[in-house]
Amino acid sequence: xxxxxxxxxxxxxxxxxxxxxxNGRPSWTTDIHLATVSNDDALETLKTAAxxxxxxxxxxxxxxxxxxxxxxGIVAATKREQIRAAGPTIALPQDNIRESREAA
Amino acid sequence: xxxxxxxxxxxxxxxxxxxxxxxxxxxxxxxxxxxxxHQRLRNGLYLQLHAYMLxxxxxxxxxxxxQMRTLAHIARKYDKGYGHFSTRQNIQYNWPKLEDVPxxxxxxxxxxxxxIQTSGNCIRNTTSDPLAGVARDEIEDPRPYCELIRQWSxxxxxxxxxxxxxxIAVSGATQDRAAVAVHDIGLRLVKxxxxxxxxxxxxxxGGLGRTPMLGKVIRAFLPKxxxxxxxxxxxxxxxxxxxxxxxxxxxxxxxxxxxxEEKFRELVEAEWxxxxxxxxxxxxxxxxxxxxxFNDPEYDILPDQDADFENLMLSNADxxxxxxxxxxxxxxxxxxxxxxxxKTAHQPPGDVxxxxxxxxxxxxxxxxxxxxxxxxxxxxxLSDVQLKDLPAxxxxxxxxxxxxxxxxxxxDIISCPGLDYCALATARSIPISQAITARFDDYDxxxxxxxxxxxxxxxxxxxxxxxxxxxxxLGVNKKGTEVYQLTLGGSAREDAAIGKIIGPAFEADEIVDxxxxxxxxxxxxxxxxxxxxxxxxxxxxxxxxxxxxYG
Ligand code: HEM
Ligand code: SF4
Numbered sequence: 001x002x003x004x005x006x007x008x009x010x011x012x013x014x015x016x017x018x019x020x021x022x023n024g025r026p027s028w029t030t031d032i033h034l035a036t037v038s039n040d041d042a043l044e045t046l047k048t049a050a051x052x053x054x055x056x057x058x059x060x061x062x063x064x065x066x067x068x069x070x071x072x073g074i075v076a077a078t079k080r081e082q083i084r085a086a087g088p089t090i091a092l093p094q095d096n097i098r099e100s101r102e103a104a
Numbered sequence: 105x106x107x108x109x110x111x112x113x114x115x116x117x118x119x120x121x122x123x124x125x126x127x128x129x130x131x132x133x134x135x136x137x138x139x140x141x142h143q144r145l146r147n148g149l150y151l152q153l154h155a156y157m158l159x160x161x162x163x164x165x166x167x168x169x170x171q172m173r174t175l176a177h178i179a180r181k182y183d184k185g186y187g188h189f190s191t192r193q194n195i196q197y198n199w200p201k202l203e204d205v206p207x208x209x210x211x212x213x214x215x216x217x218x219x220i221q222t223s224g225n226c227i228r229n230t231t232s233d234p235l236a237g238v239a240r241d242e243i244e245d246p247r248p249y250c251e252l253i254r255q256w257s258x259x260x261x262x263x264x265x266x267x268x269x270x271x272i273a274v275s276g277a278t279q280d281r282a283a284v285a286v287h288d289i290g291l292r293l294v295k296x297x298x299x300x301x302x303x304x305x306x307x308x309x310g311g312l313g314r315t316p317m318l319g320k321v322i323r324a325f326l327p328k329x330x331x332x333x334x335x336x337x338x339x340x341x342x343x344x345x346x347x348x349x350x351x352x353x354x355x356x357x358x359x360x361x362x363x364x365e366e367k368f369r370e371l372v373e374a375e376w377x378x379x380x381x382x383x384x385x386x387x388x389x390x391x392x393x394x395x396x397x398f399n400d401p402e403y404d405i406l407p408d409q410d411a412d413f414e415n416l417m418l419s420n421a422d423x424x425x426x427x428x429x430x431x432x433x434x435x436x437x438x439x440x441x442x443x444x445x446x447k448t449a450h451q452p453p454g455d456v457x458x459x460x461x462x463x464x465x466x467x468x469x470x471x472x473x474x475x476x477x478x479x480x481x482x483x484x485x486l487s488d489v490q491l492k493d494l495p496a497x498x499x500x501x502x503x504x505x506x507x508x509x510x511x512x513x514x515x516d517i518i519s520c521p522g523l524d525y526c527a528l529a530t531a532r533s534i535p536i537s538q539a540i541t542a543r544f545d546d547y548d549x550x551x552x553x554x555x556x557x558x559x560x561x562x563x564x565x566x567x568x569x570x571x572x573x574x575x576x577x578l579g580v581n582k583k584g585t586e587v588y589q590l591t592l593g594g595s596a597r598e599d600a601a602i603g604k605i606i607g608p609a610f611e612a613d614e615i616v617d618x619x620x621x622x623x624x625x626x627x628x629x630x631x632x633x634x635x636x637x638x639x640x641x642x643x644x645x646x647x648x649x650x651x652x653x654y655g
Contacts, residue, residue, distance in 0.1 A: 012131065013201045014156035057133035060151060079586060080523060083532075084153055088524040090534050093186040093451045095459040
């Protein structure tokens with residue numbers, strides 16, 4: 001059965017976030033490993049909570065994504081969602097890179 | 105450079121304060137995302153894969169050192185310390201917080217900058233030749249015309265809700281460095297065939313995206329006085345007849361294509377008849393006024409040679425390479441145009457850090473009359489450097505990692521942000537550009553290959569201009585795997601052409617080899633080292649390349 005989590009963008013920061021339910025209380029985390037995983041049956045509960053958060057102006061545009069449970073935690077199924085979860089796959093430009101390059 | 109009037113300033117401040125109110129209401133929940141989205145897009149603010157993205161307009165690619173310092177300040181204070189110069193000569197910030205955006209816009213407004221009309225279905229920032237005003241092959245400086253277009257198109261009430269986005273480019277030189285053929289409207293300043301008069305050749309209906317098309321010349325010669333009335337007529341026809349039912353058919357290129365060039369021309373001319381004598385007709389005083397902002401600086405009278413420069417050319421191979429690749433002649437004796445390469449192995453194409461921006465601003469003040477230009481190939485230009493200063497400037501640029509000698513060469517790659525940043529992407533583009541750069545890092549090889557362009561887009565929207573590269577790469581998603589299509593034979597210059605897909609796509613770990621094979625076929629078959637990749641490809645046709653790639 002497909003496992004899913006709910007994801008969205010945080011309204012204030014725009015950052016990627018995942019829905020975690022703690023005894024039914026919703027919170028949003030930027031760490032996919034802390035997301036609440038659901039199978040098809042329980043997805044409705046997540047959906048309701050996500051939509052409520054959208055109405056409460058905590059997140060923008062929530063949607064469900066497929067994930068796998070692995071030894072290393074939750075992994076998104078698609079490349080796109082893996083990149084959303086982990087950030088750009090390239091080194092971000094940094095001013096100190098130059099110094100370290102010269103030092104090397 | 106154009107200087108804002110009091111009224112311009114006022115308008116901008118009002119706009120920022122209006123947006124500040126909208127952001128506050130959104131954060132309090134008084135505006136829904138649906139309602140707010142429209143407002144934020146009007147102010148260049150997108151919601152991307154990882155965060156908000158703010159696109160700041162750089163009118164026809166012209167920046168003062170003070171503006172560059174502000175861009176650095178914004179990168180440092182509100183973002184992650186860098187910005188991305190795009191193929192439309194603008195800059196994008198990848199990580200601003202919504203609540204900070206009004207402050208960013210305030211900082212921008214202080215230096216006469218903004219993010220208005222950098223998104224949405226309106227007339228976007230007009231782009232131009234980064235060598236405007238200094239190029240040797242210039243017929244006339246395009247910047248005054250760009251500025252007139254900027255003023256006409258900014259807040260134009262009638263064209264605020266076009267069927268789709270609208271992009272205009274203006275070139276004033278024989279060589280096209282502004283890709284006029286792939287814009288909704290391209291204007292080229294040309295000399296009349298029958299007199300000394302200079303006017304415009306008008307291209308309409310060019311564009312990239314999923315249906316790439318070259319613009320059609322709908323008027324071979326337009327007197328300059330008629331520039332705005334004619335643009336207005338084109339926009340009116342488009343606004344009335346452009347398709348609003350299908351986003352993929354909404355650009356003017358589709359309208360021109362579906363209406364037919366001849367009929368479209370008739371429609372424009374008919375509309376033009378009604379307004380050509382109206383208020384937008386440009387008079388001598390209009391030109392004089394706007395040209396006053398773009399007068400030549402007071403150049404020193406200098407010889408076109410310098411002993412120290414020539415000695416270093418002989419004694420230092422690195423310097424000689426840089427001069428050979430990244431320096432262009434200037435119309436003024438004793439001056440040179442310098443390309444700052446934003447294409448290194450260490451940073452994505454077009455990315456510049458805050459410290460680099462500050463340093464570039466300082467270099468512009470020290471060596472180039474305080475101005476910087478952005479190019480549509482995602483590099484920067486210092487336009488007025490004295491020949492005798494080149495050795496010192498080179499030393500400083502090298503320390504900043506901005507002196508890779510590769511302008512218009514194989515590692516001068518255009519790349520859109522792709523799946524590393526973009527919500528619409530189907531594949532990553534930056535890692536491919538980095539892999540290609542890593543593979544072809546040998547100067548002698550790069551030099552031997554000569555003039556060649558590689559452009560990469562992360563989806564069919566083609567922000568990375570892959571259709572008009574000699575070697576274009578388009579990333580697509582094939583059943584969950586990123587694969588890359590190769591197109592060959594495109595050009596964005598005066599011999600503009602749309603490249604053709606050569607065959608089935610390659611996987612990420614095959615694409616660099618494929619590019620390498622394509623380059624080998626060229627090297628093995630060129631008539632002599634003077635024959636460029638594009639000329640050779642046009643002579644040879646695709647067969648040899650296809651055979652090497654697919655057997
Ligand atoms: C937030 C990221 C971006 C989004 C959502 C976006 C969206 C789009 C879309 C949807 C199109 C296709 C338009 C059409 O065919 O009607 C397009 C075209 C284009 N974009 Fe972007 N883009 C983004 C970033 C960029 C960047 C970073 C650049 C410059 C490097 C850029 C420059 C262009 C250019 C040159 C075109 C093709 C010219 C044309 O309009 O036909 N865009 N973009
Ligand atoms: S081409 Fe596609 S992936 Fe690249 S920036 Fe444009 S929309 Fe994004």
